[in-house]
Amino acid sequence: MSTIHGMDPLLDLPQLRTFYTLAQVGSFTACARRLGRTQSAVSHAMAKLEDLTGVPLLDRRGRGLRLTEEGRRLYQACEQAFATLDAAAEDLKRHQTQARGRLRVGATVEFGSSILMRHMQPFLAANPDLEIDFTLSHDLVGPLLRDDLDLVIDCVDHPLPALKKSPLFRETYVVACAPAFRKAHRLRVPADLSRCPVLSLDKGGAWWNRFLVAVPDRDQPHLDRFIAVNHVRAMIHAAVEGMGALLAPRYAVLEELERGDLVALFPAIRPAEDRFSIYQKKVKAGQEKQRLLTRYLQSLSPEEFGS
Amino acid sequence: MSTIHGMDPLLDLPQLRTFYTLAQVGSFTACARRLGRTQSAVSHAMAKLEDLTGVPLLDRRGRGLRLTEEGRRLYQACEQAFATLDAAAEDLKRHQTQARGRLRVGATVEFGSSILMRHMQPFLAANPDLEIDFTLSHDLVGPLLRDDLDLVIDCVDHPLPALKKSPLFRETYVVACAPAFRKAHRLRVPADLSRCPVLSLDKGGAWWNRFLVAVPDRDQPHLDRFIAVNHVRAMIHAAVEGMGALLAPRYAVLEELERGDLVALFPAIRPAEDRFSIYQKKVKAGQEKQRLLTRYLQSLSPEEFGS
DNA sequence: ATGCTTCATGAGTACGATTCATGGCATGGA
DNA sequence: TCCATGCCATGAATCGTACTCATGAAGCAT
DSSP states (O other), X not given: OOOTTXXXXXXXXXXXXXXXXXXXXXXXXXXXHHHTSOHHHHHHHHHHHHHHHOSOOEEOXXXXXXXXXXXXXXXXXXXXXXXXXXXXXXXXXHTSOOOOEEEEEEEOHHHIIIIIHHHSHHHHHHOTTEEEEEEEOSOOHHHHHTTSOSEEEESSOOOOTTEEEEEEXXXXXXXXXXXXXXXXXXXXXXXXXXXXXXXXXXXXXXXXXXXXXXXOGGGOOOOOOEEEOSOHHHHHHHHHTTSSBXXXXXXXXXXXXXXXXXXXXXXXXXXXXXXXXXXXXXXXXXXXXXXXXHHHHHHSOGGXXXX | OOOTTSOOXXXXXXXXXHHHHHHHHOOHHHHHHHHTSOHHHHHHHHHHHHHHHTSOOEEOSSSSOEEXXXXXXXXXXXXXXXXXXXXXXXXXXXXXXXXXXXXXXXXXXXXXXXXXXXXXXXXXXXXXXXXXXXEEOSOOHHHHHXXXXXXXXXXXXXXXXXXXXXXXXXXXXXXXXXXXXXXXXXXXXXXGGTTSOEEESSSSSGGGHHHHTTSOGGGXXXXXXXXXXXXXXXXXXXXXXXXXXXXXXXXXXXXXXXXXXXXXXXXXXXXXXXEEEEEEEHHHHTSHHHHHHHHHHHHSOGGGGTO
């Protein structure tokens, strides 16, 4: 009755996907985690959707939210619509041209050896004629510019005009230590880290800067007992053994936190995060093999990057 | 095979609606018009979609674009998905609470008397318990602030913090005249308007500024023979009779242009456009009757506003 | 009460979608 | 052949909006 073309822009929004996910998982926070957004984003999105439609869709009373009657109907529509769309997407994937030839990929040591390796198998299987080799190093841009690498995944920003940058994900860091260690050193606030052994990837302790910048001035600890370990995995083991406090990418210590081998310290303080991006030379970014890998990596859900 | 949750963000984009519309109308320009965007926007959107999927969806060879095989399949998926979503939207509309009480709407004379009136009937029918009255005037903000009006549709910008502004549509203007008039005055470039009778809504000729600002300096005409007519409809009739050149909102002269009673002049020059917005007092914007009308107006497709 | 979740909200920001201003490439008259 | 004209592509600039950040309020435990 309202629009001439029977086309209603109302329900054609990213909000809908959020609503759909939210209905599935039943919690704003969980939904946010799965979509790689903040809880606030989900809340805003739902507020907007309800405002747009003019109908309450969520029943927020009490614990564990439920859908209203209208919400349930909308959910069913989403279920159907997204199913067909996702099927279409899947279908399109099959028609992508396969990549051939050789692709030389570079990545940081920590990221490459863990997350990247864990997720490359499906891509390799889908492109049997593609030869990939990996170079894990801290110097990535040099080889990229010298054409020793075709594509690089790095977390330091390279604002070079010759490079194409595609954002990939954000890496968050946590401070943690063994439970016994926390007790022994009575760690309650950041300042308690003073005169307490801390594990660092470098000898100077610059590694801890990404944490220190997030600490308010009054609570600044004076770190002076650094234990340098130039390998993340080794550093984690050291922390588990109670050798010192640890600052590490969250994804790297998920299991240890889960098992209780490590406990997170000062959850209120969020260290600076790294933004991982894919870098390629602009002139080569158009090549099929490069685009395929870029798309594949970007299609990985944020959860898979441990954020 | 790729994403863990079977949720592929690829096809969850506004781009899709564009693609769907494009496939229906078969032309970038027409699609843009229908969606109220520029041709460029549609082009960008399709480029991005094809890049994202990695599959060519459009066949641009030759005249009149066609879909590729993959494009056709995607189109069918869209057809189905959007159908269920739009049905759901329609369903939600029925559950919107009806508005009651009285709503005093203000609008500019030209807009209110034509477009607005032509589109209010469905809204009135859907809200039988709502009494609406219209005030068409050029002074709208005053009454709005004095609470003589509840909601106002205006094209001049009011950056008042107490007012909530919701963008509605853009009004484009055209310069036109009767075919015979063009011949008689040999109108080919804007400068030819010098010493040629021009119709103006005001006596000073300020009406023509929105055209003059769009004309490059070298081609500036010296308008000096103004015929003032303080009513748009009358002005159009005058133009049809060959009394002078006309500057008018495009929507107002659509029929005349269609029938050939008027011809558009200098299509390359695009006069400054008016941006119509809905203004309401923030404190009252939350009321159901106001929100309903706002949503209704915004749901009207851009085509219906003649742009 | 105190803490611990979970969601809401307002202000500020960053990114992506859109526009603007072009340029290329076809087609159809003169 | 030559210019008009219509259609789409493209790069840079701009604008809006969906996000984050930093809170606050409300439910449920202890």
